Amino acid sequence: MKKIAVLGYGVVGSGVVELFYKNKAKIEKNTGKELELGYILDLREFPDDPYGDKVVHDINVILNDPDVAYVAECMGGVNPAFQFVNSCLEAGKSVATSNKQLVAEKGDVLLQTAKEHDCNFLFEASVGGAIPCIRPLHTCLAGNDISAVAGILNGTTNFILEKMFCDKMDFDVALKLAQELGYAEREPSADIDGHDACRKVCILASLVFGKHVYPDSVYTKGIRDITLEDVELAQKFDSAVKLIGSVKRLDDGRILPIVMPMVVPGDSLISHVDGVFNAVMVWGDGFDKTMFYGRGAGKLPTASAVVGDIIDCAKAEHTITTHQWAPSANADFIAGMDAFVAPRFLRTSAASADIYETAAKSLGLTVEKSAENGCIISQCDNDTAAAFAKAVADAGVTVFSEIPVMAD
Amino acid sequence: MKKIAVLGYGVVGSGVVELFYKNKAKIEKNTGKELELGYILDLREFPDDPYGDKVVHDINVILNDPDVAYVAECMGGVNPAFQFVNSCLEAGKSVATSNKQLVAEKGDVLLQTAKEHDCNFLFEASVGGAIPCIRPLHTCLAGNDISAVAGILNGTTNFILEKMFCDKMDFDVALKLAQELGYAEREPSADIDGHDACRKVCILASLVFGKHVYPDSVYTKGIRDITLEDVELAQKFDSAVKLIGSVKRLDDGRILPIVMPMVVPGDSLISHVDGVFNAVMVWGDGFDKTMFYGRGAGKLPTASAVVGDIIDCAKAEHTITTHQWAPSANADFIAGMDAFVAPRFLRTSAASADIYETAAKSLGLTVEKSAENGCIISQCDNDTAAAFAKAVADAGVTVFSEIPVMAD
Numbered sequence: 174m175k176k177i178a179v180l181g182y183g184v185v186g187s188g189v190v191e192l193f194y195k196n197k198a199k200i201e202k203n204t205g206k207e208l209e210l211g212y213i214l215d216l217r218e219f220p221d222d223p224y225g226d227k228v229v230h231d232i233n234v235i236l237n238d239p240d241v242a243y244v245a246e247c248m249g250g251v252n253p254a255f256q257f258v259n260s261c262l263e264a265g266k267s268v269a270t271s272n273k274q275l276v277a278e279k280g281d282v283l284l285q286t287a288k289e290h291d292c293n294f295l296f297e298a299s300v301g302g303a304i305p306c307i308r309p310l311h312t313c314l315a316g317n318d319i320s321a322v323a324g325i326l327n328g329t330t331n332f333i334l335e336k337m338f339c340d341k342m343d344f345d346v347a348l349k350l351a352q353e354l355g356y357a358e359r360e361p362s363a364d365i366d367g368h369d370a371c372r373k374v375c376i377l378a379s380l381v382f383g384k385h386v387y388p389d390s391v392y393t394k395g396i397r398d399i400t401l402e403d404v405e406l407a408q409k410f411d412s413a414v415k416l417i418g419s420v421k422r423l424d425d426g427r428i429l430p431i432v433m434p435m436v437v438p439g440d441s442l443i444s445h446v447d448g449v450f451n452a453v454m455v456w457g458d459g460f461d462k463t464m465f466y467g468r469g470a471g472k473l474p475t476a477s478a479v480v481g482d483i484i485d486c487a488k489a490e491h492t493i494t495t496h497q498w499a500p501s502a503n504a505d506f507i508a509g510m511d512a513f514v515a516p517r518f519l520r521t522s523a524a525s526a527d528i529y530e531t532a533a534k535s536l537g538l539t540v541e542k543s544a545e546n547g548c549i550i551s552q553c554d555n556d557t558a559a560a561f562a563k564a565v566a567d568a569g570v571t572v573f574s575e576i577p578v579m580a581d
Numbered sequence: 582m583k584k585i586a587v588l589g590y591g592v593v594g595s596g597v598v599e600l601f602y603k604n605k606a607k608i609e610k611n612t613g614k615e616l617e618l619g620y621i622l623d624l625r626e627f628p629d630d631p632y633g634d635k636v637v638h639d640i641n642v643i644l645n646d647p648d649v650a651y652v653a654e655c656m657g658g659v660n661p662a663f664q665f666v667n668s669c670l671e672a673g674k675s676v677a678t679s680n681k682q683l684v685a686e687k688g689d690v691l692l693q694t695a696k697e698h699d700c701n702f703l704f705e706a707s708v709g710g711a712i713p714c715i716r717p718l719h720t721c722l723a724g725n726d727i728s729a730v731a732g733i734l735n736g737t738t739n740f741i742l743e744k745m746f747c748d749k750m751d752f753d754v755a756l757k758l759a760q761e762l763g764y765a766e767r768e769p770s771a772d773i774d775g776h777d778a779c780r781k782v783c784i785l786a787s788l789v790f791g792k793h794v795y796p797d798s799v800y801t802k803g804i805r806d807i808t809l810e811d812v813e814l815a816q817k818f819d820s821a822v823k824l825i826g827s828v829k830r831l832d833d834g835r836i837l838p839i840v841m842p843m844v845v846p847g848d849s850l851i852s853h854v855d856g857v858f859n860a861v862m863v864w865g866d867g868f869d870k871t872m873f874y875g876r877g878a879g880k881l882p883t884a885s886a887v888v889g890d891i892i893d894c895a896k897a898e899h900t901i902t903t904h905q906w907a908p909s910a911n912a913d914f915i916a917g918m919d920a921f922v923a924p925r926f927l928r929t930s931a932a933s934a935d936i937y938e939t940a941a942k943s944l945g946l947t948v949e950k951s952a953e954n955g956c957i958i959s960q961c962d963n964d965t966a967a968a969f970a971k972a973v974a975d976a977g978v979t980v981f982s983e984i985p986v987m988a989d
Contacts, residue, residue, distance in 0.1 A: 192724055192867045203723045203903050297721060303868035305713075305721030312720075313705060313713030315611045316888025318604055442874060445853040459600045459885030460711035463875030466850060467868060477867030480724025490898070495611050 176211030177483060178235045178266075180257055181248030182219060182228065185271045185298070188476030189245045190224055193483075200480065204487035211241050214257075232257050236264050243486045245479050246270040255279050262286040262294060267489070269482030271298035271475050277372035281385035281500045288492050295482035295496065300373045301326065303474030304467035305481070306453045310380055311495040317457035319381050323419030323579065326373040326432075328449030328469040329357045329364035330396050330416040334434075335447045337404045338413055344399060356449055366395035367432040370418040377453070378420040378430045379498045382506075386420070386430055390507045394433040403574050406520050406547045411439040415446075417579055427508040434576055436518040436549070441581040454581075462581075510555060516578035517558045520547040522571040532564035549578055584619030585891060586643045586674075588665055589656035590627060590636065593679045593706070596884030597653045598632055601891075608888065612895035619649050622665075640665050644672050651894045653887050654678040663687050670694040670702060675897070677890030679706035679883050685780035689793035689908045696900050703890035703904065708734065708781045711882030712875035713889070714861045718788055719903040725865035727789050731827030731987065734781040734840075736857030736877040737765045737772040738804050738824040742842075743855045745812045746821055752807060764857055774803035775840040778826040785861070786828040786838045787906045790914075794828070794838055798915045802841040811982050814928050814955045819847040823854075825987055835916040842984055844926040844957070849989040862989075870989075918963060924986035925966045928955040930979040940972035957986055 177193065179186045193200065193210060201208055212229050219225040232253075235241050244261045246268055248254045254275050258268050263286060270276065275283075276296045287294040297307045301324075310319070325331050329351055336347035348365065351357035363369045371393040378386040396416050407414050415437045420430040437444040442464055446452040451469030456462045468474035485493070519529075529540045529548040536557055542549040550561060562572045585601065587594045601608065601618060609616055620637050627633040640661075643649050652669045654676055656662045662683050666676050671694060678684065683691075684704045695702040705715045709732075718727070733739050737759055744755035756773065759765035771777045779801040786794040804824050815822050823845045828838040845852040850872055854860040859877030864870045876882035893901070927937075937948045937956040944965055950957040958969060970980045 188867075195866065196724055196726055199726065200724055203719075205902055304871055305717035305873075308721050309713035309717055311611075312893060313716050313889045314885065315892045316600055316604055316608060317885050318607065440855075442850065442853055445850055447848075457885070458603065459596075459881040459888070461876050461879075461882055463712055463873070465713075465871070465873060467871030471869075473867040474869055477722065477725050477865070480867070481721045484723045485720060488903075494613055495896075 174207045174209055174240065175242040175487065176209050176238065176240045177243045177245065178212040178214065178241045179210070180214045180244060180246045182213045182215040182217070183247065184472045185475045185479065186213065186245070186247035188472035189247060189479050192473060192476045192480050200484060204484050206487050208487065211238060232260065236260055241266055243483050244268045245483060246272055246275070247479065248272065249274065251275055251278055258283055258294070259286055262290055262292055265290045265292050267293040267295070267486035269295045269479050269486060271479050273299040273369070273372040273376060277375040277388055280376065280379055281498060284497050288497065291491050293486050293489055293493055293496070295485060296376065297482050298475050298478035300376050301451045301453050301465065301467065302469040302471065303477045304451055304453065304465045304469065306465040307380065309465065310455065314455065314457055314460060315495060317459040319455060319457040321419065321421040321456040322377045322381055322453060323417055324453035325415055325443060325446050325451050326370040326418040326453070326469065327364055327416055328451055329361070331446065331451070332356050332449045333365070334396065334399070334404065334414055334416065337401055338408060341401060343401050344397070365397055367393040367416065370416060370432045374418040374420055374430050374432055378428060381420070382422065382428050384499045384506060385501045386507065387501065391430040391432060392510050396434050398574070399434050400574070403520055403576065406544060407436050407518065409544050410436070410518070410542045410549055412436045413439070413444040414576065415443060423508055423512055427506055427512070429508040429512055431513065435579040436576050437579045438581070441579065443579065514552050514554050515580065516541065516549055516552045517561070518547065518549050518576045518578050519562065519565070519572055520574045521565060522546065524565070524570040528565060528568045528570055532561050532568065535564060536561055552580070582615045582617055582648065583650040583895065584617050584646065584648045585651045585653065586620040586622065586649045587618070588622045588652060588654045588662070590621045590623040590625070591655065592880045593883045593887065594621065594653070594655035596880035597655060597887050600881060600884045600888050608892060612892050614895050616895065619646060640668065644668055649674055651891050652676045653891060654680055654683070655887065656680065657682065659683055659686055666691055666702070667694055670698055670700055673698045673700050675701040675703070675894035677703045677887050677894060679887050681707040681777070681780040681784060685783040685796055688784065688787055689906060692905050696905065699899050701894050701897055701901055701904070703893060704784065705890050706883050706886035708784050709859045709861050709873065709875065710877040710879065711885045712859055712861065712873045712877065714873040715788065717873065718863065722863065722865055722868060723903060725867040727863060727865040729827065729829040729864040730785045730789055730861060731825055732861035733823055733851060733854050733859050734778040734826040734861070734877065735772055735824055736859055737769070739854065739859070740764050740857045741773070742804065742807070742812065742822055742824065745809055746816065749809060751809050752805070773805055775801040775824065778824060778840045782826040782828055782838050782840055786836060789828070790830065790836050792907045792914055793909045794915065795909065799838040799840060800918050804842050806982070807842050808982070811928055811984065814952060815844050815926065817952050818844070818926070818950050818957060820844045821847070821852040822984065823851060831916055831920055835914055835920070837916040837920055839921065843987040844984050845987045846989070849987065851987065922960050922962050923988065924949065924957055924960045925969070926955065926957050926984045926986050927970065927973070927980055928982045929973060930954065932973070932978040936973060936976045936978055940969050940976065943972060944969055960988070
């Protein structure tokens with residue numbers, strides 16, 4: 174009988190316990206092993222909880238019990254999660270985590286520790302919540318050369334943008350609604366300024382391109398500046414505004430990881446991903462493109478991914494070698510925003526189509542769509558986009574916003 | 582050095598060879614094993630092919646070479662593929678196949694043979710082509726109780742329906758275009774009559790619900806009867822017509838596998854899956870719902886899934902136990918169409934809203950949407966839907982078509 178320990182008995186941790194007991198027979202059949210919940214580590218007591226007798230306050234109880242083979246880390250944050258997880262791995266106990274901050278900041282170290290001790294550090298839940306994307310990336314798609322990953326990696330901002338899009342809410346009103354519904358924190362910066370999506374981009378980039386990408390290497394812009402007018406103009410162009418996290422390999426071999434609001438054309442399935450749902454699109458040489466969609470957060474959805482990883486830990490006899498990356502990518506590996514190229518969406522004061530056409534022509538660009546208060550121009554780098562905006566402004570038109578357009 | 586054999590050097594088989602050599606270094610790193618293409622089995626010679634020297638005509642060459650550890654079956658059809666695959670498995674050689682007919686008709690037998698000889702019979706490519714869906718179903722989502730699977734499992738019919746939807750083509754014109762583009766066969770019945778989708782439903786149903794479901798247990802209806810007028814009315818209701826393959830567990834524990842055209846409301850992501858793309862939506866207790874999207878057919882996309890399976894075969898030391906199901910489900914396990922319940926879309930001659938309302942009220946139904954030539958009514962079984970159509974007809978209105986509506 175192998176024991177599972179759960180670190181942190183908050184929303185996700187309690188979801189893991191609930192789902193484990195609900196589907197215990199199925200999970201045991203699946204792993205071919207008898208499993209038991211051994212301990213729940215938390216600072217608090219839970220006297221009225223059916224599993225309150227499993228609660229311990231000292232990680233050493235777990236570390237010193239040789240029957241604990243699998244650990245679900247659901248504490249969040251880097252400290253003390255990092256020390257706890259690292260110690261578990263050093264003791265040969267495999268760990269499944271939902272903690273994206275931990276993976277984004279310490280993934281390389283923890284993967285190395287797991288490898289040295291022939292156990293596993295898995296983190297399907299850290300990107301896209303319930304959505305199976307980490308495992309398919311390094312198993313199902315392993316015969317391919319993957320060139321890019323992009324998607325909607327934060328449900329809170331997607332909910333806010335949809336409310337602006339469908340219900341014509343201003344940003345502040347939509348944010349307040351998200352807070353009332355429990356989708357956004359009272360201090361919403363981690364979501365709306367893109368930091369949460371940034372961590373997920375780090376994890377995807379590290380896994381796909383094989384070297385650890387740290388959060389401070391990722392150009393990150395949130396959705397605070399997006400206005401209802403931007404969203405309405407995008408809608409006129411049969412497009413939606415989404416917060417996109419993406420990483421792409423450039424022609425020179427470097428990678429460009431970014432998080433920013435983008436205008437997504439209606440013919441991309443990404444533009445139809447609504448509410449708190451997440452989606453991850455992947456491009457590769459054999460399969461062309463594939464997308465994974467589902468709930469990016471929430472108690473049971475996140476627990477679903479953690480329990481799936483615990484099952485994999487229980488099935489694996491050794492370290493899963495495809496689930497590895499090397500330590501920190503150096504600066505030569507990660508490109509800056511000077512390498513960013515995309516079509517651009519501009520919202521302006523009232524202007525004639527001529528003004529856009531003339532400005533575009535002078536820069537070798539084409540106007541792909543235009544309306545009385547904005548346009549979409551063909552792909553260009555940031556300097557050229559700035560030159561276009563200046564040319565339009567020089568013709569007496571105010572430029573209110575410039576948003577890159579996502580290519581599918 | 583382990584050898585791979587490819588059975589069948591047609592579109593998919595040559596794609597497997599191409600992708601293997603293109604990404605060989607990556608694949609070897611991934612599996613931790615040196616791999617070589619040993620043989621290509623085909624009746625034909627390929628004197629001008631760079632791998633023409635690998636071509637053999639006798640399966641025994643492959644069976645008798647102890648270095649051949651992995652086999653990619655890309656021949657199609659049940660005979661002689663079944664005998665060849667079964668012999669490979671008996672010799673302890675793991676097999677990856679793209680052959681949905683083989684899996685749908687003989688999956689239980691081949692899985693059993695693989696288990697007895699401690700090797701693997703994998704078939705990610707048999708459903709949804711390049712889309713990772715088989716493996717996530719029995720790994721990532723393994724902590725869940727899965728209740729239903731539904732999706733667009735045939736790209737040819739999806740292409741035809743989209744041409745009707747977007748370009749106002751009649752069915753016959755769209756079919757002809759699909760044939761010209763190579764998406765549809767000259768004898769298109771396997772696609773447009775739903776047999777191809779039916780096989781994929783069998784595979785999904787068997788994997789998810791654990792007992793082999795044979796094609797003749799699946800209610801199967803194709804898209805021949807769908808008219809441009811149906812599609813246009815669906816569009817008025819902000820919906821699309823899609824050929825849906827689905828299997829659902831009913832409240833009484835039985836399962837209901839079906840293939841039929843359905844009206845899919847615009848708020849379901851499935852309705853936005855266009856062209857030759859496929860998508861598989863899955864529902865379960867922990868994750869709620871998740872969707873996998875990608876190319877359902879084609880040389881390299883299908884090869885991508887086969888090569889992914891070959892990599893898994895190379896990594897697995899033993900039979901992957903979660904990738905199993907029991908022999909044939911008996912009739913008690915599979916419900917018939919008398920258990921089918923769904924909202925209904927009706928296209929009629931010109932009628933007043935009153936007529937629909939009165940007919941619905943008399944049967945305890947509600948009219949959810951109506952137009953001058955049709956309506957959508959609340960969910961009901963087939964007998965009630967027929968009674969509704971009769972009530973409308975009795976009021977002097979002609980009923981041209983009745984199509985179930987997909988619930989998300």
